[in-house]
Amino acid sequence: METAPESWQAMTPSLAPSISARIRERVSQIETLPTIPTIFLPLLNLLNLPLDQVKVDDVVKLVSYDNTIAAQCLRMASSPLFGLAKAPESIKAAVISLGLRRVQTILLTCSVGRGFAVKEWKINPTVFWKHSLGCAMVCRRLSDKLASADGEKAYMAGLLHDIGILVNCMVFPKEFAAAMEHASREQITLEEAELRSMGFCHCDTGAALAQTWHIADDMIQAIAHHHRPEHSPAAQPLVALVHLSDLLCRVRNLGYGYYERQRVDMVHDPAWEILANEYRALHHMDLVRFTFELDEAIDEISGLVETIFGGASVAV
Ligand SMILES: [Fe+2]
Ligand SMILES: [Fe+2]
Incomplete structure (x- = not known):
């Protein structure tokens, strides 16, 4: 396995060198374990390519390696969320009905949901996936409201933003269990409990893992800085979008499974200012209405998490 590039250390300057080294050493264990589905990393790479360079047949071929993921993808594609009159019968048919980019992100969702063989979950997995999927969907909806160019990229950043929680469950299970316990007892944010x-x-651990994947830098920034977007050295609008979506999920009861006692003031959050500077549409957005719309989506998200964790065989 490759060691994490130097840039990761630059990304987390607040960490003591001994802690950075410990995280890198533990994260290196993940790459030697069969924990990530075969199609996950190739899919991430495909998502980073401009659409005109992606061939439908490459996607279909990739999915054919994992029939269960294909089945889950089709079940997700037929959910009310995508509003298709007729459920697609194959990945190719899904691409025609939904578009290649949408199908790629559905596949990514399924491969993330099914992968990461966490042996000892220190957080309820259903709660975790509802939060991650919820954040992904809020990212896309918010990005649509802002007329942002890349809703699918926002979705992907939302889906992966808390991947470090899985890393912690896999390589720091005892320490992370204690942090979770501390967070729910003190009703503080998870990152505060972890830091304490x-x-x-x-x-930090999510960024360390993402660095080893060699995925796009803006995605790594979102994973590394989603709780402090103003500290992100690059891609601040995307990181701020993930930050606000994460907060919106947590205040709408789609958090980490415990009550967080924190005052949330979206409009005065530094992330709001970052987004407002980038997207004029934010000045005219009705936040109250937007949060009502999200409440309606929460049932759909719960249903989708069931879909992703279910499984059936189907042809690609
Ligand atoms: Fe987080
Ligand atoms: Fe989160």
Whole structure:
């Protein structure tokens, strides 16, 4: 396995070198374990290519390696969320009905949901996936409201933003269990509890893992800085979008499974200013109405999490 590039250290300057080294050493264990589905990384790479360079047949071929993911993808594609009159019968048919980019992100969702063989979950997995999927959907909806160019990229960043929680469950299970316990007892944010008890948080471990994947830098920034977008050295609008979507999920009861006692003031959050500077549409957005719309989507998200965790065989 490759060691994490130097840039990761630059990304997390607040960490003591001994902690950085410990995280890198533990994260390196993940790459030697069969924990990530075969199609996950090739899919991430495909998503980073401009659409005109992606061939439908490449996507279909990739999915054919994992029939269960294909089946889950089709079940997700037929959910009310995508509003198709007729459920697609194959991945190719889904691409024709939904578009290639949408199908790619559905596939990514299924491969993330099914992958990451966490042996000891220290957080309820259904709660975790509802939060991640919820955040992905809020990212896309918010990005649509802002007329942002890349809703699918926002979705992907939302889906992966807390991947460090899985890293913590896999390689720091005892320490992370204690941090979770501390967070729910004190009703504080998870990252605050992690920082207090472990000296680092899921943003640091998530960024360390994402660096080893060689995915796009803006995605790594979102994973590394989603709790402090103003500290992100690059891609601040995307990171701020993930930050606000994460907050919106947490205040709408789609958090980490415990009550967080924190005052949330979206409009005065530094992330709001970052987004407002980038997108004029934010000045005219009705936040109250937007949060009502999200409440309606929460049932759909719960249903989708069931879909992703279910499984059936189907042809690609
Ligand atoms: Fe987080
Ligand atoms: Fe989160």
